[in-house]
Amino acid sequence: MSKRPVAANLPTSAHPNSGFRDEMNFAEFPLASLSDRVADNQKTLEFTDTIEDSSTGKDVVRTLVITAADKFGLPTALDDELLLGLIKLSVEQGFTDPKVYFSRYELIKKLGWRDESKSYRRIEDGLNRWTGVTLQYRKSWWVNDEKSWVTETFHVLNSVTVYDRERIARRRMMAKDAPEKALSSFVWSDQVFQSFKAGYIKQLDFDFYKSLTSAISKRMFRFLDKRFYNTGRWEFDLQVFACEHIGLSKNYSNSELKRKLAPAISELETNGFLAPLSDDERFVRERCGKWRAVFVKATKKLAVLPRTDAEHDPLFRDLVGRGLNPRSAQKLLREHPPEKIREKVQLFDQLKERVGEGTIRNRPGWLYAAIVKDFTVGAVASAHPPPVVAVVTPLATVEVSERERAEKSKAEAFERYWEALTEEQQREFEDQAVAGASGFLQKQYHRDKEARGHLWHASRQSILLEHFRRFGSARTD
DNA sequence: GAATCTAACTTACCCCGGGC
DNA sequence: GCCCGGGGTAAGTTAGATTC
Numbered sequence: 001m002s003k004r005p006v007a008a009n010l011p012t013s014a015h016p017n018s019g020f021r022d023e024m025n026f027a028e029f030p031l032a033s034l035s036d037r038v039a040d041n042q043k044t045l046e047f048t049d050t051i052e053d054s055s056t057g058k059d060v061v062r063t064l065v066i067t068a069a070d071k072f073g074l075p076t077a078l079d080d081e082l083l084l085g086l087i088k089l090s091v092e093q094g095f096t097d098p099k100v101y102f103s104r105y106e107l108i109k110k111l112g113w114r115d116e117s118k119s120y121r122r123i124e125d126g127l128n129r130w131t132g133v134t135l136q137y138r139k140s141w142w143v144n145d146e147k148s149w150v151t152e153t154f155h156v157l158n159s160v161t162v163y164d165r166e167r168i169a170r171r172r173m174m175a176k177d178a179p180e181k182a183l184s185s186f187v188w189s190d191q192v193f194q195s196f197k198a199g200y201i202k203q204l205d206f207d208f209y210k211s212l213t214s215a216i217s218k219r220m221f222r223f224l225d226k227r228f229y230n231t232g233r234w235e236f237d238l239q240v241f242a243c244e245h246i247g248l249s250k251n252y253s254n255s256e257l258k259r260k261l262a263p264a265i266s267e268l269e270t271n272g273f274l275a276p277l278s279d280d281e282r283f284v285r286e287r288c289g290k291w292r293a294v295f296v297k298a299t300k301k302l303a304v305l306p307r308t309d310a311e312h313d314p315l316f317r318d319l320v321g322r323g324l325n326p327r328s329a330q331k332l333l334r335e336h337p338p339e340k341i342r343e344k345v346q347l348f349d350q351l352k353e354r355v356g357e358g359t360i361r362n363r364p365g366w367l368y369a370a371i372v373k374d375f376t377v378g379a380v381a382s383a384h385p386p387p388v389v390a391v392v393t394p395l396a397t398v399e400v401s402e403r404e405r406a407e408k409s410k411a412e413a414f415e416r417y418w419e420a421l422t423e424e425q426q427r428e429f430e431d432q433a434v435a436g437a438s439g440f441l442q443k444q445y446h447r448d449k450e451a452r453g454h455l456w457h458a459s460r461q462s463i464l465l466e467h468f469r470r471f472g473s474a475r476t477d
Numbered sequence: 478g479a480a481t482c483t484a485a486c487t488t489a490c491c492c493c494g495g496g497c
Numbered sequence: 498g499c500c501c502g503g504g505g506t507a508a509g510t511t512a513g514a515t516t517c
Binding site for chain 2: 076077078113114116118122253254255256258259289
Binding site: 103 | 498499500501502503508509510511512
């Protein structure tokens with residue numbers, strides 16, 4: 001009898017948290033209740049918003065209705081996370097087949113859940129729920145092949161087979177030459193699998209996702225991470241954002257929504273995903289009972305590193321004392337020998353003494369690069385200091401999607417256009433852009449102009465880019 | 478009437494363990 | 498490696514009271 005572990009039959013990836021993807025329709029509207037539980041008598045969830053169809057200029061009302069099977073009920077936040085694990089299993093199989101084989105143990109490891117009975121039951125319950133749940137997307141399911149919002153009704157999973165220990169052993173005995181027959185399996189519905197195949201998926205930083213503590217932070221991260229593809233600044237009606245896109249209870253008043261969102265926002269700010277804004281900037285009262293929520297993407301999301309004892313290391317203090325981000329310092333300590341770090345710190349201090357602080361514009365960045373790129377004494381002695389790099393060097397290889405490239409290309413085109421203008425032309429362009437912006441953006445632009453904080457820069461960038469998209473290229477011709 | 482605050486309720490999470 | 502069990506704790510929802 002084969003004693004080969006079940007998980008050994010599964011393909012593995014180099015890093016347990018690499019290869020996580022999010023289906024973008026699933027990121028746009030919640031598929032599950034944020035709560036750990038859903039009332040027994042609640043059988044449906046409904047999420048609605050209104051967007052402008054760029055091709056017609058008309059408003060489109062998008063609705064998602066989630067209907068639960070009586071026996072298994074509505075999905076919860078944990079079922080949503082399970083879905084990410086199922087997508088990862090499919091990614092590893094290269095989306096070759098809607099039927100995916102897996103062991104619950106392997107899935108538990110991928111999801112970072114504890115290896116305990118509840119996790120096994122949770123997976124089985126979740127799979128049953130996704131089989132029983134019906135999703136009705138009314139003008140809210142994006143078909144990437146057709147590039148349009150369509151109406152579709154479907155289940156997430158068509159079928160599920162979960163084997164317990166006893167059945168796994170029995171099936172191993174029966175099918176010695178086909179180990180996959182002892183594995184559990186599930187089958188994606190046609191619509192979901194087609195969406196995967198059409199590439200309507202995005203990379204998900206699962207380490208970052210898992211580092212978030214609350215279901216609200218996680219949901220906000222998935223939704224905003226998708227939305228930040230287009231622009232680094234978004235404003236929403238508070239109730240639409242919190243209730244229709246994040247999934248908070250619609251019974252909450254505005255103040256309760258703000259209170260519930262506050263810890264999640266704070267967590268996303270602390271972890272470097274959202275730019276910090278004051279309460280007045282974050283939540284803007286339009287009129288009585290009507291609030292808007294503003295979110296600005298932080299310039300760099302901090303990589304999630306495991307907690308270490310690095311903080312007690314004198315070298316850690318040396319690096320942080322010279323301006324390095326604590327996380328970057330931790331990473332350097334993990335990845336480079338102490339002698340090398342000590343040497344570069346000395347090099348850094350010598351350079352400072354010899355040529356002064358003004359020579360290097362970004363000193364922490366220089367120190368980071370000196371360690372990573374192994375700058376030598378010669379580099380310091382030469383008249384030309386080594387190249388200056390950003391403080392936060394990219395810590396992981398990031399796959400750049402087609403959409404990201406397009407957005408980057410637009411932004412670069414704008415930068416080129418802007419640089420070619422005289423100061424007077426820039427002022428004229430900016431005045432016209434502000435005049436043509438929405439009332440809300442105009443208000444924020446003028447209100448925050450003096451302070452020139454994060455929000456003002458983000459608002460200004462949005463205004464200029466939008467104006468450039470509409471008229472800028474015509475002006476350049 | 479809107480905004481704020483408190484507490485009870487339910488269930489997933491966390492931490493510990495064991496069996497095969 | 499894989500699957501399973503129990504007890505305490507934490508988090509989201511809800512209802513109701515209070516303040517402005």
